[in-house]
Structures are given as structure tokens and as C-alpha cells.
Amino acid sequence: MKYWQHDKDMKGWMYILLCSNGQYYTGSTNDLKRRMQQHQNGEGANFTKKNLPVELVYCEEFQRIDEAFYREKQVQGWSRKKKEALIKGEHNKLHELSECKNATHYKNAPSASPE
Numbered sequence: 001m002k003y004w005q006h007d008k009d010m011k012g013w014m015y016i017l018l019c020s021n022g023q024y025y026t027g028s029t030n031d032l033k034r035r036m037q038q039h040q041n042g043e044g045a046n047f048t049k050k051n052l053p054v055e056l057v058y059c060e061e062f063q064r065i066d067e068a069f070y071r072e073k074q075v076q077g078w079s080r081k082k083k084e085a086l087i088k089g090e091h092n093k094l095h096e097l098s099e100c101k102n103a104t105h106y107k108n109a110p111s112a113s114p115e
Contacts, residue, residue: 012068014075016058016087019051024083028072030065058087 013032017025017039025048029035038044039054048054062068075083082097 010065012062012065014060014062014068014071015056016075016083017048017054018057019048019054021051023051024057024080025051025054026072026076026083028065028068030068032059 010030012028012030013035014026014028015032015035017027019025025045027035027045035044036056039048040052042049042052044054060068060071062071075086078086079097082094085091085093085097
């Protein structure tokens with residue numbers, strides 16, 4: 001890295017791990033190989049440390065680490081089904097899985113019947 005380069009200008013990765021408890025962990029890093037070693041050695045996040053071993057099931061590469069961090073935060077808020085669609089490459093399902101399914105949501109409320 002050049003001395004004048006800012007951290008946000010470094011390449012980044014967003015990744016999803018499958019933990020031994022069956023849950024997903026979403027993270028971001030500028031060095032995916034090193035970060036995976038840290039997770040496997042129990043030096044990563046507390047969540048992964050308690051749920052070893054972990055398996056890398058998905059990753060995306062970005063030109064800048066701040067883009068990877070933004071994507072991490074986006075995917076962290078997703079449902080399990082939506083994360084699994086991303087992992088499986090079922091991109092056509094992502095929009096559908098984003099829609100609110102609550103009965104009180106305006107799209108799902110019973111429409112007024114014409115009199």
C-alpha cells in the first residue's frame with residue numbers, strides 16, 4: 001500500500017460464514033485469507049469464536065473496504081432465507097424475499113369490498 005493511500009481505498013471483501021451452530025455470520029475485511037484464519041483460530045469475532053468451526057459459504061469483492069463494510073451492514077439485516085438465496089446465487093428471489101409479509105402491511109391488508 002502506498003503511504004498516501006487511505007484505508008477506504010483498500011480492496012475489501014464482504015463474506016458470509018456458516019457457523020457450527022447452523023447460523024450465519026456476515027463480516028467484511030481487506031484480507032479475506034487472513035480473516036478466515038483468524039476466525040478458524042478463535043481470534044475473530046466473539047460469535048464465531050463460540051461457534052467453531054466456521055465455513056466460508058459466500059464472498060463478494062469490492063474495490064474499496066468501505067463498500068464492503070456497507071454491504072456487510074446491508075446483508076446483516078437480511079432474513080436467513082434471503083441470505084441463503086444470495087449464497088445459492090438465486091438473485092431473482094432477492095426482491096421477493098425483501099417484501100414485507102406482515103398481515104398489517106398495506107400490501108397485505110384486505111382491500112375494502114365494493115358496496
